[in-house]
Amino acid sequence: MDFLRILIEQDHAWAAAINNAVNAHAGLARFAQFCAEWLIIGMGILVAGSALWGVTLRETRARAQTAKERSWLFPSGMPPPARTVAAETAVRRWDFFPAMVAMSAAGAGYVIRTMAGTLIARARPYQSGETVALLIGGASGHSFPSGHATVAFALACGIAPDRPVLGMVLLGCAILIAAGRVMVGVHYPLDVAAGAVLGAGMAWLIRQLLKRWRGRFQLSKTL
Secondary structure (H helix, E strand, O other), X not given: XXXXXHHHHHHHHHHHHHHHHHHOOHHHHHHHHHHHHOHHHHHHHHHHHHHHOOEEEEEXXXXXXXXXXXXXXXXXXXXXXXXXXXXEEEEEEEEOHHHHHHHHHHHHHHHHHHHHHHHHOOOOHHHOOOOOOOOOOOOOOOOOOOHHHHHHHHHHHHHOXXXXXXXXXXXXXXXXHHHHHHHOOOOOHHHHHHHHHHHHHXXXXXXXXXXXXXXXXXXXXXX
């Protein structure tokens, strides 16, 4: 219990120190406000856009010889029966599975976060009578765990295994969102850490549950 008490005390101290340092610099405060409120919208747009971004592939497929091809190969007499030959085809492929995992994990994670927040009922830093300035409009709900961090890390970890480059971009955004929520005074560091673990865990769980049906989330079109 002493460890838990010390950890909570340190959590409060870190939140106040970070918030006060940010509040002392107007430019940094504006950046924190952007990360805390608006960056998650950009993450959602990137995830949705990734589902619509198809990939053109060159595939070798088997097809039967045409009568013209057989006649050219065998100009005299009756041509032999059609044979199977290889043909290269351009295929446009869309994979909706990563976006489906990311959005499902974000939704499920937020529901669990809401239930956990109601049970734990931790007040936000600016509501706790501490030296923490609220740098954005008042946030509703409880502090632990962070809903923004849960959703952000669920989106990033849901996309990353299939689209590593986009996943790294989203992971960077998720870290900035988590830091921003602490900087503007609406969360403690432990709140966003718990949200990150919850979001990443939900992304892994949803992927395991849906992977057997992955083919149903893919679409191909021959060009």
